[in-house]
Amino acid sequence: MQIKVKELVGENAMTKADGEKVYSLIHEPLIEGQTVELDFEGVEVFASPFFNAGVGRLYADLQSDALNAGLKINHLSSFGQRVLHRVLDNAKEYYLASPAHRQAIDRIVQDTASAM
Amino acid sequence: MMPLKLCIPLLNDKRQDFNKLAHLWQQVDAAGEKAHVHFDFSNCDFLRPNAVAFLGGLARLIEYRGGLPQFETGTIRQEIKTNLYQNGFANVMRIDSPSWDGNSIPYREDSHEDQNSIVHYLKSNWLGKGWINVAPTLANEIAGQMWEIYTNAFEHSQSAIGVFSCGQYFPKSHELLLAVADFGVGIPSNVRHHAGKPIHGKEAMRWAFAPGNTTARELPFPRGMGLDLLKEFIRINHGHLEIYSKDGYARVDSKGEVYENLTNFFDGTLVQVRLVCDDTLYLLSNEQESSPFF
Numbered sequence: 236m237q238i239k240v241k242e243l244v245g246e247n248a249m250t251k252a253d254g255e256k257v258y259s260l261i262h263e264p265l266i267e268g269q270t271v272e273l274d275f276e277g278v279e280v281f282a283s284p285f286f287n288a289g290v291g292r293l294y295a296d297l298q299s300d301a302l303n304a305g306l307k308i309n310h311l312s313s314f315g316q317r318v319l320h321r322v323l324d325n326a327k328e329y330y331l332a333s334p335a336h337r338q339a340i341d342r343i344v345q346d347t348a349s350a351m
Numbered sequence: 352m353m354p355l356k357l358c359i360p361l362l363n364d365k366r367q368d369f370n371k372l373a374h375l376w377q378q379v380d381a382a383g384e385k386a387h388v389h390f391d392f393s394n395c396d397f398l399r400p401n402a403v404a405f406l407g408g409l410a411r412l413i414e415y416r417g418g419l420p421q422f423e424t425g426t427i428r429q430e431i432k433t434n435l436y437q438n439g440f441a442n443v444m445r446i447d448s449p450s451w452d453g454n455s456i457p458y459r460e461d462s463h464e465d466q467n468s469i470v471h472y473l474k475s476n477w478l479g480k481g482w483i484n485v486a487p488t489l490a491n492e493i494a495g496q497m498w499e500i501y502t503n504a505f506e507h508s509q510s511a512i513g514v515f516s517c518g519q520y521f522p523k524s525h526e527l528l529l530a531v532a533d534f535g536v537g538i539p540s541n542v543r544h545h546a547g548k549p550i551h552g553k554e555a556m557r558w559a560f561a562p563g564n565t566t567a568r569e570l571p572f573p574r575g576m577g578l579d580l581l582k583e584f585i586r587i588n589h590g591h592l593e594i595y596s597k598d599g600y601a602r603v604d605s606k607g608e609v610y611e612n613l614t615n616f617f618d619g620t621l622v623q624v625r626l627v628c629d630d631t632l633y634l635l636s637n638e639q640e641s642s643p644f645f
């Protein structure tokens with residue numbers, strides 16, 4: 236399965252909402268063991284919310300080996316690569332934290348949100 | 352109700368100027384709902400973009416609270432007036448004067464996160480007016496980094512009136528300046544809610560700039576990294592980033608990072624970035640990472 240990211244989100248891959256569009260298309264196929272190609276040809280500007288929402292959260296259900304085997308990233312600019320690497324390092328750290336620690340972090344944020 | 356006369360002083364972008372901006376906000380805040388506020392420029396002979404963005408937002412804040420901002424245009428000196436008309440600020444002053452394509456960088460208001468419009472502004476009106484020579488790859492990288500400022504403002508500030516920005520190019524020093532203001536809750540307030548305990552403004556700012564930290568209110572996946580990437584970009588490329596947010600202050604440049612408490616502040620965030628516009632100075636992220644992504 237190939238996804239042309241430019242056709243999905245345009246020239247700017249920057250927002251959480253656009254990242255979620257990508258995630259919703261690739262999450263299930265990757266879980267099922269399919270190979271997915273994200274083709275970034277023509278996408279020019281990148282920012283961390285897009286990769287956090289689109290790719291970083293895949294670590295919740297998939298390990299590095301499965302992602303390296305199943306998710307192919309092509310035509311991503313040097314800057315896009317740097318942003319993606321940074322986001323993925325952070326995501327790995329988040330999901331490597333103990334479930335209790337992660338739940339504690341999430342609970343604080345959730346309580347805060349509902350109190351606002 | 353007697354109108355509030357807001358005396359706008361000379362406004363540069365140093366700490367003392369920020370204090371003056373905070374004082375203006377404090378007067379408006381004290382005037383409460385439905386205030387009539389007259390902006391008097393008799394004592395103003397200079398306005399930096401941070402002040403333009405701030406004053407535009409302040410006028411919208413007064414309107415949002417049911418009040419009426421009124422710009423005393425007769426008190427505005429001609430050179431400032433020309434600049435404000437040119438950059439599109441006339442609309443805020445309720446003057447029907449179209450902006451024109453001169454040397455100023457347009458003032459803009461964004462009520463929602465429209466990434467394509469903001470990127471177009473950054474690439475075409477801020478970077479791309481022909482006054483600097485930037486390769487397309489560098490322009491894309493800078494636009495992405497500046498977007499992190501906007502997305503932080505939209506996501507974290509909960510500003511009811513949006514985000515306000517303005518810029519300037521300094522031909523002698525080849526520097527570009529971008530100022531972005533919002534009148535939301537501010538970074539320290541978010542960090543305090545996140546932590547659930549009192550934290551000094553400077554510690555809250557330090558926390559917000561650390562890799563991976565975020566006060567984003569939606570769950571549940573890892574966030575953050577935007578300010579960390581921006582910080583790295585500014586430091587490597589001899590830029591200068593200042594953030595005044597509620598009672599916290601942060602400055603990042605090639606010398607390092609400084610965090611301070613503010614005793615004189617406003618409810619919101621004012622960000623100012625200065626970039627040196629010589630692409631021979633820039634260290635682009637050309638190094639291809641050889642390690643696998645995952």
